[in-house]
Each structure stands twice: as structure tokens, then as C-alpha cells.
Amino acid sequence: GAVVSQHPSWVICKSGTSVKIECRSLDFQATTMFWYRQFPKQSLMLMATSNEGSKATYEQGVEKDKFLINHASLTLSTLTVTSAHPEDSSFYICSATTGLYNEQFFGPGTRLTVL
Amino acid sequence: RKEVEQDPGPFNVPEGATVAFNCTYSNSASQSFFWYRQDCRKEPKLLMSVYSSGNEDGRFTAQLNRASQYISLLIRDSKLSDSATYLCVPCLGQGGKLIFGQGTELSVKP
Numbered sequence: 001g002a003v004v005s006q007h008p009s010w011v012i013c014k015s016g017t018s019v020k021i022e023c024r025s026l027d028f029q030a031t032t033m034f035w036y037r038q039f040p041k042q043s044l045m046l047m048a049t050s051n052e053g054s055k056a057t058y059e060q061g062v063e064k065d066k067f068l069i070n071h072a073s074l075t076l077s078t079l080t081v082t083s084a085h086p087e088d089s090s091f092y093i094c095s096a097t098t099g100l101y102n103e104q105f106f107g108p109g110t111r112l113t114v115l
Numbered sequence: 116r117k118e119v120e121q122d123p124g125p126f127n128v129p130e131g132a133t134v135a136f137n138c139t140y141s142n143s144a145s146q147s148f149f150w151y152r153q154d155c156r157k158e159p160k161l162l163m164s165v166y167s168s169g170n171e172d173g174r175f176t177a178q179l180n181r182a183s184q185y186i187s188l189l190i191r192d193s194k195l196s197d198s199a200t201y202l203c204v205p206c207l208g209q210g211g212k213l214i215f216g217q218g219t220e221l222s223v224k225p
Contacts, residue, residue: 043215093158102147109157
């Protein structure tokens with residue numbers, strides 16, 4: 001159990017375009033979903049916390065107008081990177097929790113490359 | 116002081132060896148703790164949850180000392196497949212926010 005999927009697994013786009021990443025909990029309802037970013041050889045950095053039906057809470061330094069998060073249901077959250085630039089190239093990973101024991105289950109990640 | 120401190124390694128050990136990782140955390144409000152493993156270019160996968168003074172799961176034993184704000188992970192009879200980065204992850208109870216450090220890299224050699 002506790003499977004989280006993420007789509008797409010990788011994407012290459014031109015500078016200035018927007019990219020949408022989907023995160024789904026497949027076999028459980030996720031009260032909360034999280035979005036992380038990880039640069040090579042660095043630790044996971046939390047970008048935002050998302051609860052179904054409410055606005056996401058962004059970490060300090062993360063632009064909410066650039067990284068749009070929508071948590072439409074208990075099994076789906078989306079992250080849209082708007083007007084992507086090369087510095088946005090990174091590994092984006094979502095996670096979901098049932099809220100029971102605070103364990104987070106991670107999706108397989110999306111590798112974004114902005115040319 | 117960093118929120119989570121781990122020896123980055125790499126730890127290079129032969130198959131069958133016992134290896135121990137140490138971790139200290141700075142936020143005494145941390146309520147629960149996890150060990151995750153992350154393979155190169157993959158997502159973290161939950162290895163163990165640590166809720167009381169420690170617990171054991173097969174070859175893996177985790178210990179928690181809240182007074183010292185210290186967590187350890189012991190791997191016995193290490194396998195080639197144990198090669199990964201091991202992440203000690205405290206959880207702040209409010210909102211379930213996980214605190215990630217850089218982890219400890221383990222390389223198990225034949």
C-alpha cells in the first residue's frame with residue numbers, strides 16, 4: 001500500500017513555457033501532500049505543503065506565483081512551474097501522507113530540464 | 116547549527132559487514148523520526164519509523180535518544196543492495212513537516 005505516482009517522470013521544455021506535474025496517491029486518501037525540489041548532491045528542499053481544498057502553504061523563498069499548486073481532491077495535487085527558466089531545472093518530488101503517523105510516501109519524481 | 120547533522124560519508128564496507136550511522140537533530144520539538152533511503156536519482160523510500168526509544172526490523176535497528184537529540188541506524192550483514200544514501204528525518208508534529216539533511220552515503224562492496 002501507500003503508493004504515490006507522479007507524471008511525467010521527465011520533461012524537457014523551452015525557457016518561458018509552463019510545465020504541469022501531477023502527483024497522485026493511488027491506494028489511499030492523502031490529507032496532505034508536499035512538494036520538494038532537489039538539486040544534484042543536495043538535500044530535499046520543501047517547497048510547499050498542500051491540503052485538499054485549501055491554499056498551499058509555501059516555504060520562505062518559494063514564489064507562489066511561479067510555482068502554482070492545486071490540490072483538487074484527496075488523491076491529486078498538481079504543481080505548475082510557470083514561465084520556466086534554466087535555473088528551475090531540478091528534480092521535483094511530491095509526497096503524500098495519511099496524517100496518521102506523519103510518514104510521507106514519495107512519488108518517483110519528475111526531472112525537469114529547461115533549455 | 117544545522118537542523119539535521121549526519122556524517123556524509125561515503126562509508127565503504129564489504130558485504131556482510133555491520134555499519135552504524137549517527138544523526139543529531141537540533142529541534143527538540145521533533146515528535147517522530149524516520150530513516151529513509153535514497154538511491155541515486157530516485158525518490159526517498161521509507162526504511163523505518165522510530166517512535167519510542169528504538170525499534171528493529173530484520174537487519175535494521177534504529178535507536179532514539181531524545182535527551183541527547185540523537186538517532187542511530189545499525190545495519191547488520193550488509194548486502195550490495197543496501198548501497199544508497201540514508202536519510203535521518205525528524206518530523207515536526209505541527210503539519211507533519213519532515214526535516215531532511217544531506218544523508219550518509221553507503222557503498223557495500225563485494
